[in-house]
Amino acid sequence: MFLSEKQTKEFENRGFIVLKGFFNKAAMNKVSAWLDELRDKDPGENQEAKYYEKSTITGENILVRIENVLGGHNREIAKLLLPPKAIECLTQLFGEPPVLFKEKINYKLPGCRPDKLHQDQAAGWNAYGDFYITMGIAVDENRMENAALSFLKSGNYEKRLMSGEWCCLSEADPPYQPEDDYVLLEADPGDVIFFDSYVPHGSPANTSDRGRRNIFLTFNKLSDGDMRAKYYQDKWAKYPPNEVKNARPGGSYRV
Numbered sequence: 556m557f558l559s560e561k562q563t564k565e566f567e568n569r570g571f572i573v574l575k576g577f578f579n580k581a582a583m584n585k586v587s588a589w590l591d592e593l594r595d596k597d598p599g600e601n602q603e604a605k606y607y608e609k610s611t612i613t614g615e616n617i618l619v620r621i622e623n624v625l626g627g628h629n630r631e632i633a634k635l636l637l638p639p640k641a642i643e644c645l646t647q648l649f650g651e652p653p654v655l656f657k658e659k660i661n662y663k664l665p666g667c668r669p670d671k672l673h674q675d676q677a678a679g680w681n682a683y684g685d686f687y688i689t690m691g692i693a694v695d696e697n698r699m700e701n702a703a704l705s706f707l708k709s710g711n712y713e714k715r716l717m718s719g720e721w722c723c724l725s726e727a728d729p730p731y732q733p734e735d736d737y738v739l740l741e742a743d744p745g746d747v748i749f750f751d752s753y754v755p756h757g758s759p760a761n762t763s764d765r766g767r768r769n770i771f772l773t774f775n776k777l778s779d780g781d782m783r784a785k786y787y788q789d790k791w792a793k794y795p796p797n798e799v800k801n802a803r804p805g806g807s808y809r810v
């Protein structure tokens with residue numbers, strides 16, 4: 556067992572756990588170089604889905620996110636990001652083996668808008684299942700000024716939608732209120748956070764001059780089936796990737 560009983564209890568009670576130093580420096584250097592490569596390359600035949608937005612702060616067109624990066628063609632990186640200990644953690648937290656539902660890299664570059672306080676489940680995920688766990692991997696230092704994430708730490712939330720679909724829980728930016736109920740996760744490269752799809756979280760705009768790249772790998776239970784292809788098919792029909800020259804307005808994003 557990779558996780559202690561205390562850690563699995565903490566996950567049950569608070570909806571998330573942080574594992575410091577889950578990946579070592581050598582691994583993170585490789586991952587960081589891979590993210591730079593993805594940022595600079597054309598999507599090509601592997602159909603990495605890139606999303607660009609106009610910064611609400613600088614007015615520039617910036618890369619916000621890339622999805623569909625582990626679909627069969629990136630076995631080496633998939634092996635690196637999902638070592639047996641990651642699968643073991645997810646199996647312990649779900650109580651059964653995981654299946655990858657979706658994956659994305661949030662680049663959160665300087666000038667990127669806030670991700671308002673929300674439950675991930677509100678992003679149309681009910682159509683594919685009712686419970687997910689995301690493994691968030693910090694690639695860059697996450698600090699207050701470059702948009703570190705804040706999570707509700709009190710455990711005081713419902714394991715169902717607390718807003719309408721596609722709605723956020725608050726228009727405010729961190730520190731969310733009541734302040735004592737939230738924790739700012741100042742993570743270092745290689746730190747991992749496992750969180751469920753209902754725990755409220757968000758991050759402010761990146762007003763610094765440093766990017767803050769995090770990878771988010773989202774899983775469902777094996778018994779809920781493999782929904783990944785269907786999810787992306789539906790998503791791209793309604794919300795297709797775009798090009799830098801066609802950046803969307805900064806307020807129009809979907810997670």
Ligand SMILES: O=C(O)CCC(=O)C(=O)O
Binds near residue numbers: 702756757758769
């Ligand atoms: O990258 C971020 O700051 C926000 C991540 C998040 O909460 C999401 O995309 O659902």
